[in-house]
Amino acid sequence: MTLPPTLSVENLTVSYPVRAGTFWRPPTFLTAVDEVTFAIAPGETLGLVGESGSGKTTVGRAVMRRVNTSAGRIFFRGEEITQMEGEPLRKLRARMQLVLQDPYTSLNPRMRIADIVAEPLLVHGRVKNTSEARDHVRALLDLVGMPADAHLRYPHSFSGGQRQRVGIARALALEPDLIVADEPVSALDVSVQAQVVNLLQDIQQRMGLSYLFIAHDLSVVRHISHRIAIMYAGRIVEIAPRERVFAAPVHPYTKTLLSAVPIPDPKIQRTRKRLIPLGEPVDLANPPPGCRFQTRCAFATDQCRVTSPPLLERSKGHVAACWNF
């Protein structure tokens, strides 16, 4: 028997009006996410990588039903949630949680750590007040490696890494099936990043939950993801098992991205050949026809400039959208 995927997204499209329409002018739309399709199996981590403006954060927010989808469908454990609203949506939130990027602003500075971690339990009626949740909160704080006396203190007395642990404890309180982690380590110091990434991995092994791990940084994503999806200008250009992305990237954009990541070794770094994208970043309000990357791609042909390439399977579990490779 196969379980349905924890999350599956079909042709997800999100567009925002960037300028309101007036009597004589229709509103201008910006398509932040354009026909994105992917699925995450139970216990799996999908890394979603892209630069600013790629739409990766919007995908995360759309999955969490925080922004409305313009087209496409979202399924959570086989159930369609694309249009879910009101009380059912609130109930659903118990089963999918978000870990935010900035640990300094994502915790209410006026609440004690215990109240922050107990809040999900409280609002979903699992406990009546914080003191009833005390043991549960202690266990959660212990799970994320916070000191035992943390629960009575306020966020300001903790470092960034510790605050992020509190954010993770809050997300774990209801034992969700899916955590959307939106750049959870990019605001942290290098030596602390590793602590948080390892913590997320350990928790996954213990609790079997799935992650959608959103990041701009390939080198961190590689350590936590089972599969990696690369986004460019609102579209997914390549999805592959993690080692395939690094060993055999197909899409020119993936290759460009890989070659840009600096390697902390002066001898290698000085002699590395880098692929440099041509021209200027894509204007999303006015995207080019055909492949979105064609204006910046050194290999673009006439076909690329006219028709957008479909995501085709290159090897098992490895799809890419490129006409040339």
Place this chain on the structure above:
Amino acid sequence: MTLTVRDLHVAFETRGGRVNALRGVNLSVAPGETLGIVGESGSGKSVTAQAIMGLIDLPGRIEAGSITWNGKSLLEGDGYGTSVWGREISMIFQDPMTSLNPLMTIGAQICEVLTQHLGMTAEQARERAVDLLAAVGISGPRRRVDQYPHEFSGGMRQRAMIAMSIACNPKVLIADEPTTALDVTVQAQILDLLAELQSGLGLAIILITHDLGTVAGLCQRVAVMYSGRIVESQSVDAIFERPQHPYTQGLLRSTPRLDEPATRLLSIEGTPPSLMQADDGCAFRKRCPIAADACKEMPPLVTEGAVQIACHFPGRPAWQARQAG
């Protein structure tokens, strides 16, 4: 033509207590040299840059030490500092948007620097501004010169900032996390530009960053800061090959590398000490696996040839070698 910082102490008075941001920083840069200052948040790397630029303001104060340029002190109130800052020593910041005036064209902002500092006429300044934009790799500089910051992409803005900072032919350029706010592909280009400028103009560059990868490609010498002090300083090749200080060793092994297999990330356990607690010992000893009784005493920064190190057990491997897996 050297910039020398000797035994610099900077403290910030806050309601919660006194924050000792810098506790004796020593460094110098010679023409044509690139010095990387690497450290995590709170290590004092940005405060060092601000002190050099005369930007320490209430509640902060320079408590002790000296900063000299060509043998003359920048800290005396005789106006020597103001004649150097922005001309012979200039600086670029992490977020170009906050240092550019959104209501003035890029050209006008560069011209302002030129007419004020170099006494150029309006026409001369405009010609020079166009040349500068071309020099930092902005295509179509004649058209771009009349555009506003919001019409530039993030990378272009940082290029414009660099153009402005080299307008007065500085001898030293301080770059405080110049690529942190940028996308990976753009990061690489900005670093290339800095390297190009350095060899072309004979600039000395102080690159401040938290990222060892950034340092590896650009710098000749690296100083590692921890908790307000420089703990290790030596040539870039040596520091990556034979890191002496346990903190440098830990930082190197916790930086994820794309060219190595994706094993579990390694971290440095614990967090840096609070800068408020006056402590006479080595600041790293609570996180250091080889700390001993001797570490309760502050290790002095010992200079041996081109190597400076502040550790009682320099060169001793603090962690076991990374296991291939």
Place this chain on the structure above:
Amino acid sequence: MTDQGISQTGRRRTSLFRELLSDTPAAIGAALIVLIVVLTLFAPLIAPFDPADQNLTARLAPPVWIDGGSWQHVLGTDSLGRDVLSRILHGGQVTLLIGLCTTVIALAIGVVIGLWAGYCGGRADSILMRIVDIQVSFPGILLILLIVGVIGPGMMTMIIVLSVTNWMVYARLVRSTVMSLRQTPYVEAAELVGCRPARVIFVHILPNLIPPLLTLSILEFTNIVLAEAAVSFLGFGVQPPAISWGLDVATGRDYLFIAWWLVAFPGIAIALTVLSVNLFANWVRVTTDPQERERRFARDLAARQRRGLSS
């Protein structure tokens, strides 16, 4: 920093008091406010006369330090021989009561409307904010005259009228703050955790509104005092035999050239109240803003160190 997690409220309160004392203008303002409140609150005990007592033999007596003045009427008497000092003490009761009630009512209306508009957004927001715009652009004094004309003058009318013309400033502040707070990550986190709107508003948003609202309402209080004085001066506000500072200025106007003290002393009372409240409000604003507070701390410290060096 790490060890002060468990708050020591007692110690904090004394240090807050010390912080107030170290800011001389604010300390003076606060002392004056306390003085004014105590004097008006205990007016019946302090005032030498009943403010309505007429003494036609001692009409228009000047203050004590002027020829013809006596210690009996320290600040002189008015055209009916009523004691000016007693009238000021009693008049303060009405003025401050109107100021307080109006501020609280206007604040309540403003916060509810502002929260509604800011949190719901969309159409509710557009409608509510257009109402605010209309009300703001409508001349306040005209509206006051209109309402007074319909329901007749008096203290209750004053409170209602001034509340109706003053809530908009709170609504605007609350709306804009709520809108920006909704974008903060921890409010987003609360919503995504599954908090119902009421909890998001009362636990996560409202506490952040208290500091700016406190400062604003203290400042608005002075506006109400001035408005009450103005409307009473025009004769549409508090009606005799009730007493208020504005009313006394108005009745004293006719005797301005022969008995300046009838206008001057109630006027000074108004000015002093407004000034002291403003001084205090400025301190509250700085104290509730962590960044400003930090800067003030550093400034004071630097000043103290300079003084230490020079002496």
